[in-house]
Amino acid sequence: MTGKQPYVGQALDSPHAFTLAPGPTKHTQYPYVTGxxxxxxxxxxxxxxxADTAGSYGSTVRxxxxxxxxxxxxxxxxxxxxxxxxxxxxLTYVDKLILNDYMWDDGNNLSPRDIHNYLTRVMYNKxxxxxxLWNTLVIGxxxxxxxxxxxxxxxxxxxxxxxxxxxxGNHLARPIFRDEWHENMTLEEGxxxxxxxxxxxxxxxRSAINKVQVANITAEGINISEPYALKTNWEYKAFKNPTAGxxxxx
Amino acid sequence: xxxxxxxxxxxxxxxxxxxxxxxxxxxxVKQGSAAIGLRSKTHVVLATxxxxxxxxxxxxxxxxxxDNHIGIAMAGLTADGRVLSRYMRSECINxxxxxxxxxxxxxxxxxxxxxxxxxxxRSWKRPYGVGLLVAGTDETxxxxxxxxxxxxxxxxxxxxIGSRSQAAKTYLERKYGTFMECTKEELIRHALFxxxxxLQEEELTSSNCGLAVVGxxxxxxxxxxxxxQAYIDSLxxxxxxxxxAAEEDQPAHVEAGxxxxxxxxxxxxxxxxxxxxxxxxx
Numbered sequence: 001m002t003g004k005q006p007y008v009g010q011a012l013d014s015p016h017a018f019t020l021a022p023g024p025t026k027h028t029q030y031p032y033v034t035g036x037x038x039x040x041x042x043x044x045x046x047x048x049x050x051a052d053t054a055g056s057y058g059s060t061v062r063x064x065x066x067x068x069x070x071x072x073x074x075x076x077x078x079x080x081x082x083x084x085x086x087x088x089x090x091l092t093y094v095d096k097l098i099l100n101d102y103m104w105d106d107g108n109n110l111s112p113r114d115i116h117n118y119l120t121r122v123m124y125n126k127x128x129x130x131x132x133l134w135n136t137l138v139i140g141x142x143x144x145x146x147x148x149x150x151x152x153x154x155x156x157x158x159x160x161x162x163x164x165x166x167x168x169g170n171h172l173a174r175p176i177f178r179d180e181w182h183e184n185m186t187l188e189e190g191x192x193x194x195x196x197x198x199x200x201x202x203x204x205x206r207s208a209i210n211k212v213q214v215a216n217i218t219a220e221g222i223n224i225s226e227p228y229a230l231k232t233n234w235e236y237k238a239f240k241n242p243t244a245g246x247x248x249x250x
Numbered sequence: 251x252x253x254x255x256x257x258x259x260x261x262x263x264x265x266x267x268x269x270x271x272x273x274x275x276x277x278x279v280k281q282g283s284a285a286i287g288l289r290s291k292t293h294v295v296l297a298t299x300x301x302x303x304x305x306x307x308x309x310x311x312x313x314x315x316x317d318n319h320i321g322i323a324m325a326g327l328t329a330d331g332r333v334l335s336r337y338m339r340s341e342c343i344n345x346x347x348x349x350x351x352x353x354x355x356x357x358x359x360x361x362x363x364x365x366x367x368x369x370x371x372r373s374w375k376r377p378y379g380v381g382l383l384v385a386g387t388d389e390t391x392x393x394x395x396x397x398x399x400x401x402x403x404x405x406x407x408x409x410x411i412g413s414r415s416q417a418a419k420t421y422l423e424r425k426y427g428t429f430m431e432c433t434k435e436e437l438i439r440h441a442l443f444x445x446x447x448x449l450q451e452e453e454l455t456s457s458n459c460g461l462a463v464v465g466x467x468x469x470x471x472x473x474x475x476x477x478x479q480a481y482i483d484s485l486x487x488x489x490x491x492x493x494x495a496a497e498e499d500q501p502a503h504v505e506a507g508x509x510x511x512x513x514x515x516x517x518x519x520x521x522x523x524x525x526x527x528x529x530x531x532x
Contacts, residue, residue: 108356111351118349
């Protein structure tokens with residue numbers, strides 16, 4: 001990543017002859033286009049991961065068809081929240097790994113665990129150089145009958161669990177998962193649980209939109225649904241005349 | 251193998267299209283004491299002949315653990331072998347650090363082969379003078395490979411390298427059909443019988459041979475002397491084989507001499523689904 005800095009020539013009698021020109025800032029200081037929560041749960045036949053398709057530009061919901069769930073190889077899926085361009089960069093890294101396996105063609109393939117650990121090394125290394133990839137990644141998959149679900153954050157924190165979330169999902173979805181998740185849920189039960197959490201996120205997370213995708217990874221393969229809308233209910237009495245109890249401009 | 255005017259430099263071709271220095275390096279492997287490897291559906295066994303040049307001398311270490319799932323036996327310049335095993339251990343541990351999973355055997359073998367090839371194409375280097383039998387397991391099962399000083403590598407069901415390896419090879423050729431279904435103990439017995447062939451008239455004891463086993467769910471382990479002696483004693487109960495006559499090795503070619511059941515070089519056992527990989531050009 002370090003290239004040669006160009007030398008800027010100055011008059012030979014100046015005190016700054018041949019100084020280094022200031023190069024471009026190559027460190028990610030803050031995110032620009034971001035994705036919000038990603039949710040993941042293990043169920044009977046594999047792993048379900050869900051996210052909406054919004055790309056926010058600060059407080060503006062600017063892009064509404066951003067695919068934040070991507071398959072990597074046959075066994076693994078990565079979902080990302082945070083800076084979308086950094087996610088795209090991560091996908092190129094993982095793509096190289098998958099391609100390497102494909103070229104070897106020796107029956108050995110990366111498992112979700114391998115990819116998770118690789119990404120942890122990358123995220124942690126970049127964080128140590130004060131040049132982070134501004135993402136929280138959810139990695140899930142099934143290989144050799146083993147269901148895998150894990151998270152890596154932008155500072156390189158890594159863990160696995162039966163249900164995970166990133167961003168606001170940690171505050172709004174995880175409590176629901178803790179109450180209602182159990183081992184060996186069916187596909188229907190799992191999807192319903194995710195949709196319940198996604199609905200809550202749509203109601204309460206200002207960066208979320210009502211256009212979501214749910215990905216299902218099983219031993220047979222990976223299936224990412226087309227984006228669809230959640231059922232919402234705005235007919236609650238409290239929503240009518242919302243300012244009735246709070247007169248004033250504050 | 252006679253001296254000629256094209257053998258001074260490793261980077262000089264002979265008019266017959268041979269690199270004599272590389273072939274001389276393979277000769278060094280043939281002079282080393284024998285190393286034998288064989289595999290079944292679940293395990294791979296490595297055995298070595300440990301010849302000490304004098305009674306006062308302790309035996310050279312020829313079996314090395316590379317990782318929990320890979321080990322090697324060497325024949326030839328064991329000093330070169332130690333350097334290669336340090337490289338292999340380093341590669342395994344680096345892979346483990348990044349991926350937290352074991353480096354597939356076949357990929358490690360190719361790394362070693364590529365390293366060896368470099369030494370056949372630089373005028374300021376010399377080829378490694380050691381042949382390796384690499385035994386290991388990965389996702390696709392147990393494997394046995396041979397690494398040559400030439401930079402070639404081959405996968406085998408069973409093989410032997412080093413001096414008087416032909417005797418062992420003859421035994422293996424006779425019996426390899428049964429190896430796939432062998433249990434761990436049966437495989438070890440076959441390995442020890444093969445070592446016996448290489449030892450010829452000498453008696454097989456736990457002090458003139460070495461043994462190591464690796465398998466699926468079975469970490470690479472060099473068998474200690476007591477257990478080894480127990481295995482040797484159990485051989486007495488099995489039927490004795492007639493010792494095969496030692497044969498002259500074929501004159502060396504750039505690829506190794508008389509080979510045994512060579513699988514597609516560079517290839518790996520094909521999994522149940524999908525086609526096998528295309529064999530690499532030799």
